[in-house]
Each structure stands twice: as C-alpha cells, then as structure tokens.
Amino acid sequence: MRVGVLTGGGDCPGLNAVIRAVVRKGVSDYGFEFIGFRDGWKGPLEAMTTPLGVHEVRGILPRGGTILGSSRTNPVSVDGGVARVRTNLEALGVDALVAIGGEDTLGVATALAAVGVAVVGVPKTIDNDLSATDYTFGFDTAVNIAMEAIDRLHTTAESHHRALVVEVMGRHAGWIALHAGLAGGANIILIPEQPFDLDEVVGWIESRFESHYAPIVVVAEGAQPRDGSLLTQGVELDAFGHPRLSGIGDWLAKAIEARTGKEARTTVLGHIQRGGTPTAFDRVLATRFGLHAIDAVADKDFGMMVALQGTDIVRVPLAEGTRELKTVPASRYAEVRTFFG
Secondary structure, three states: OEEEEEEOOOOOOOHHHHHHHHHHHHHHHHOOEEEEEOOOOHHHHHOOEEEOOOOOOOOOOOOOOOOOOOOOOOHHHOOOHHHHHHHHHHHOOOOEEEEEEOHHHHHHHHHHHHOOOOEEEEEEOOOOOEOOOOOOEOHHHHHHHHHHHHHHHHHHHHHHOOEEEEEEOOOOOOHHHHHHHHHOOOOEEEOOOOOEOHHHHHHHHHHHHHOOOOOEEEEEOOOOEOOOOOOEEEEEEOOOOOEEEOOHHHHHHHHHHHHHOOOEEEEEOHHHHOOOOOOHHHHHHHHHHHHHHHHHHHOOOOOEEEEEEOOEEEEEEHHHHHOOEOOOOHHHHHHHHHHOO
16 A cells, blocks of 8 residues: 655644654554655645655654645645545555644545545644644643743843733634643733733733732733734735734733833744654654554544544544634633732
8 A cells, every 4th residue: 555644734843753653653564655745735736745764754753843844735725626636646656645734734634535535634733722632742842832931031021020921822722822821820821712801911910010020921822802803914814714813912012011111021932832842742642643543544444533532542533623623611711810910
C-alpha cells in the first residue's frame, strides 16, 4: 500500500513526531510505502510531493514545525478542486491518505471521505478546540511558552508599577489564555467565550494597584468587550474565510491607561507560541496519534480521526471531530475568576 501524508493549517509543535511515528510503524509493521505531500492541501491539489521514508524522518522528533511544510489551501473552495485531488492521488498511486491538521484541514478531509477518498485524520491545533478529543498536541507547548512569558513579565511589571497585557492565541476558544493565565498567576483572564465589561476590568486593575501589586492581564486574540467587536488587521479573509485578528491587547492597554492613569504595556506572543521544540507531553501524544493513525489505515478504517479520550487513543468519525468547536465552558471560566483583581 502507498500512503500519502500531509500537514495543513498553522504549524504546530509535534507535527514531526506524528510524521515520524506514521512512517516508522507503517514501514516496519506493515511494509507500506510513503509519499509526502508538500504544503498542506496544496500538495495533492497541485501534485507537489516529496520523498518520505525512514531516512527522511530520522532525528525529527524534537523539531518544531513540519518537514512537509504547510499552507491554508482549501481545495473545496477551488473550482473542481476535490476532483483534482482525487485525480492526482490516483495518478500518484496513493491508496490512502493521512491528513494531520485542525478544523479546516480535517474539514477538507471530511469532504474528501464523503466522495470516497481513503483518508484518516490526526487532530492538530495549539488552540485545543477540536471536539471529540480531550487534548490536541501543540497545546501543552503553547501553554508552557505563554506561562514562561507571564512568569517573566511579573517581575518587570512590579519593578515599574505598570499594568502588563499579554495577548495570546485563541480565535474562538480561550483554552491557551485560561491555562496559561491560571498557571502564570495572571490577575485577569479574558477569553472569546465570555465578552468582558471594561468597567469591571478597570476595577480589577485598580484593586490590584491598591494592594501595591502590578496587574497582569492575559487576553486571547479573539476576546472582545460586550459593546465591541473583533479587532482585525483588515477585511481580507484566508481560504477558509477567517479574518486575521490583531489588536485587542494594544486596545485594552490603551483603555486601561486612559481610565486608570497608570502606565500599561502590551506583549503579543503571536507565533512564538507555535515555534520551537515540543514538550514531552506533546511528543508522546503526537507519537501515539501517529501510531494509531497508521493502524487505522492498515485496518482500512477510513473516514475516521484518532482522538484522545481519557488516557486511551480511540477512533471517531471525522465528521464528529469537526462538527463543532470545543470552547471553554462557563463553569471552567468561573473557577479562575476567584483570582481576578
């Protein structure tokens, strides 16, 4: 059997660990041959391939990013794109495809599975917002990077008696902000699921200053005030219809400074959260996902996605994994409000 592998969407620590596990077990246990598709769905759409064997995956376990490259190409939005992908897979002799990605990448995989393409999905997103799996790899790395930044910012905030706003990733789900903020001892955490009241935020800031401590605010990029809207860099959308978010941290810092008279600064972590070597947790989870994904290929159990439920790796229908985003429940947010102010 000849198996294609691709990685789509934003890069993520742990992608290379999945690729390594898929290839190593596929070759040693099943005798499969592999071909890598370059730059996400652009690879099968334009027949862009690269050799992928045991030699190519040696030494990649600790590396961030993806050796296959990635993109946000969406074949479903291209006229005749799905048919082109099917034609190219057949021409290249690809019998099955392992697609590693998040909501958008696996949404394309779901559409292809519906028209008969033999595909298995592996969930990937630093936002941890895919349903049907308890955790996705990359999330733990992103949280630890953000937590370390918050730890470092505490000392400079106290030294200068200023408020510091830390903007982290999270378009629709605030899992990174929630976990990093709680682990880093933030005084306020703002997430997309709970529109915030600026007066309440200012009250917490002033309360913190009155106790002779400098406040740290962690805000997800998709958070917004109750009477406001998402802040974007413009009207241009990507291939999956998403605007590029930017500016909530800076907007919030300026509002805090204007309302309190205290100096406020912003740190936007941005793509730093995606980069670098994955944590041990993410390496292990990504490796287990890869091992179970190639098992699903060997079983011809297509149209499925591997998922973590408890401590077990299970298989769920692709459509179940992408049906809805996994957002932060109100009860989880209520837990951390104890530490606000």
